[in-house]
Amino acid sequence: MEGLRSCSSITTTCWIAALICILAAYVYHRRATAWRVVPKGIPWVPTALLWNKWPSNSYTQVQAHLRDFRSGTDFVKEGYEKYSKENKPFLVPSFVTWQPEAVLPPSQIRWLVEQPDAVLSIDRCLVKDLEFLYTAPAAWSFTRPFHVEAINKLRLDSLVDDMAEEVRAGIDQHWGLDTEEWAEVNIEETMLHVLVRITTRVFVGPPLCHNEEFTSAVASFIEGLSARAIFISLAPELLRPLVAWYLTRDLKRWNGICAEHMIPLVEKEMLHRRPSDQKTMPPPKTLLEQLSRLAVRSTHAKDRDAFSLSSRLLALNFVAVHTSNHALINGLVDIVSPPASTEGVFADLRAEAERVSNQHQGKWSKAAIGQLFKIDSALRESLRISTFKARGVERIIVKKGGVVLPCGQYLPEGTKVGLPVLPIHQDPEIYDDANTYDAFRFYRNPKVAPAEAHGRTESPAGSGHVELINTSETFLAFGHGRHACPGRFVAAYELKLIIAYIAMHYDIEPLKLRPENAKFSDFSVGNMHTLLIRRRKVAA
Numbered sequence: 178m179e180g181l182r183s184c185s186s187i188t189t190t191c192w193i194a195a196l197i198c199i200l201a202a203y204v205y206h207r208r209a210t211a212w213r214v215v216p217k218g219i220p221w222v223p224t225a226l227l228w229n230k231w232p233s234n235s236y237t238q239v240q241a242h243l244r245d246f247r248s249g250t251d252f253v254k255e256g257y258e259k260y261s262k263e264n265k266p267f268l269v270p271s272f273v274t275w276q277p278e279a280v281l282p283p284s285q286i287r288w289l290v291e292q293p294d295a296v297l298s299i300d301r302c303l304v305k306d307l308e309f310l311y312t313a314p315a316a317w318s319f320t321r322p323f324h325v326e327a328i329n330k331l332r333l334d335s336l337v338d339d340m341a342e343e344v345r346a347g348i349d350q351h352w353g354l355d356t357e358e359w360a361e362v363n364i365e366e367t368m369l370h371v372l373v374r375i376t377t378r379v380f381v382g383p384p385l386c387h388n389e390e391f392t393s394a395v396a397s398f399i400e401g402l403s404a405r406a407i408f409i410s411l412a413p414e415l416l417r418p419l420v421a422w423y424l425t426r427d428l429k430r431w432n433g434i435c436a437e438h439m440i441p442l443v444e445k446e447m448l449h450r451r452p453s454d455q456k457t458m459p460p461p462k463t464l465l466e467q468l469s470r471l472a473v474r475s476t477h478a479k480d481r482d483a484f485s486l487s488s489r490l491l492a493l494n495f496v497a498v499h500t501s502n503h504a505l506i507n508g509l510v511d512i513v514s515p516p517a518s519t520e521g522v523f524a525d526l527r528a529e530a531e532r533v534s535n536q537h538q539g540k541w542s543k544a545a546i547g548q549l550f551k552i553d554s555a556l557r558e559s560l561r562i563s564t565f566k567a568r569g570v571e572r573i574i575v576k577k578g579g580v581v582l583p584c585g586q587y588l589p590e591g592t593k594v595g596l597p598v599l600p601i602h603q604d605p606e607i608y609d610d611a612n613t614y615d616a617f618r619f620y621r622n623p624k625v626a627p628a629e630a631h632g633r634t635e636s637p638a639g640s641g642h643v644e645l646i647n648t649s650e651t652f653l654a655f656g657h658g659r660h661a662c663p664g665r666f667v668a669a670y671e672l673k674l675i676i677a678y679i680a681m682h683y684d685i686e687p688l689k690l691r692p693e694n695a696k697f698s699d700f701s702v703g704n705m706h707t708l709l710i711r712r713r714k715v716a717a
């Protein structure tokens with residue numbers, strides 16, 4: 178009897194413990210998913226799901242997020258035609274973050290980019306999309322995002338020589354010097370290493386940028402981060418810390434290797450660049466020097482932490498190389514595929530690069546790069562038509578109580594908002610023959626897009642050339658407004674130098690068809706594209 182009673186009291190205790198665990202898990206889950214805000218009163222795209230229902234309940238929302246994996250870009254295009262043209266926002270699912278996004282119409286671009294950070298936050302968005310709190314936690318331990326200021330302050334004219342040297346050494350190494358045999362190269366893999374070379378040269382300078390242990394840790398971190406971020410965001414909230422701990426072990430190791438190399442440099446910089454020293458010191462050249470100089474001015478210990486600064490530099494390396502690599506893969510493929518390949522675009526770019534290089538005695542400078550108008554246009558056109566993400570200029574509403582859009586729609590705090598970037602870039606009402614890659618569209622056509630008049634720079638021929646780095650409401654590859662990509666000037670220099678070098682020194686077998694990119698959610702990325710290349714004999 179006594180035994181039975183104690184057995185039943187153990188069972189009761191187990192039940193109570195289980196109930197407490199379930200309740201705790203439920204509370205944790207509710208709190209952890211609270212950021213996934215679903216605003217009310219906005220139409221969803223896709224409009225037709227199973228049983229023709231909008232994603233109005235959890236089950237149909239899960240379906241929508243799953244369908245986004247295959248059709249994310251189509252959803253944005255569908256919503257653009259159906260709602261954006263009527264100046265209305267629409268809601269799309271996301272397989273990557275599982276947070277719906279309110280896509281605002283073009284008529285609200287100005288409103289979006291003019292909102293202060295206390296209303297719409299780009300940082301919250303970046304941190305969530307790349308799961309930076311798990312993938313690069315120390316990089317976000319700061320009170321002020323002065324890395325943007327540091328990038329803006331880079332004196333690129335003093336870095337052109339260094340960048341050109343890395344372009345030459347990197348491409349020679351990865352594409353080879355064989356002038357007899359054609360070789361097959363994977364653009365993504367080879368260009369990643371070239372871009373890591375250039376970026377580390379700009380970020381940390383020599384000799385560290387030539388240290389193999391350091392650069393291979395940087396490359397591994399860059400290659401490994403995105404996929405891990407996606408897997409972490411797919412994990413159930415409850416298991417996420419555990420999954421993230423497991424998946425980020427290598428990222429932490431690579432971060433540690435990089436930190437070991439960077440911390441002594443950061444500390445040395447900070448030692449020598451106290452505010453009182455700064456007037457007498459030569460201007461900083463690398464991003465590490467810029468960042469350290471801004472860090473010592475901060476009154477917050479967090480901002481001056483050397484490990485956090487080195488992690489921030491590594492995270493920036495990821496942002497810089499990852500985006501530039503997509504731009505470069507698409508740029509190269511667009512240039513050597515029809516219609517550009519049948520129009521002799523590559524030969525035109527070669528002629529321009531050789532002419533400009535000869536005019537400047539083979540020495541690249543800010544002025545010389547500024548004369549590569551056709552290369553500039555070919556790259557901008559590729560970013561227009563082959564934008565690697567269909568939605569962009571994304572922000573999270575951080576204002577307590579939410580915001581009211583210019584159309585009167587209320588969006589609660591925590592809602593993610595963005596713009597239909599790809600549909601705008603491919604809208605025939607904005608760009609003539611919008612679905613065709615027209616390499617010299619921005620070089621020759623002064624009426625390319627009326628809204629782009631702002632910030633336009635004229636080419637010597639007065640052709641109304643619109644520069645790669647110009648952002649506008651109709652060209653959003655670098656975002657637009659206050660948070661437009663601060664690294665686009667660096668990117669423009671490196672991409673133009675790379676295309677010029679390739680055009681001058683390599684033949685590329687034209688492709689018969691533009692190879693398809695890999696598409697998932699609203700992403701469209703290079704799909705291990707390969708090229709047949711051969712070193713030219715004639716080039717000096």
Ligand code: HEM
Binds near residue numbers: 299
């Ligand atoms: C072709 C190459 C690149 C592309 C297409 C690109 C694109 C973008 C885009 C679309 C944004 C978001 C803008 C917005 O939401 O308004 C952005 C932000 C940013 N980019 Fe780039 N980027 C490129 C290269 C770089 C490079 C080389 C660097 C660093 C040197 C860099 C650093 C950043 C930073 C720090 C931000 C955040 C800006 C902020 O918080 O205000 N990017 N970039």
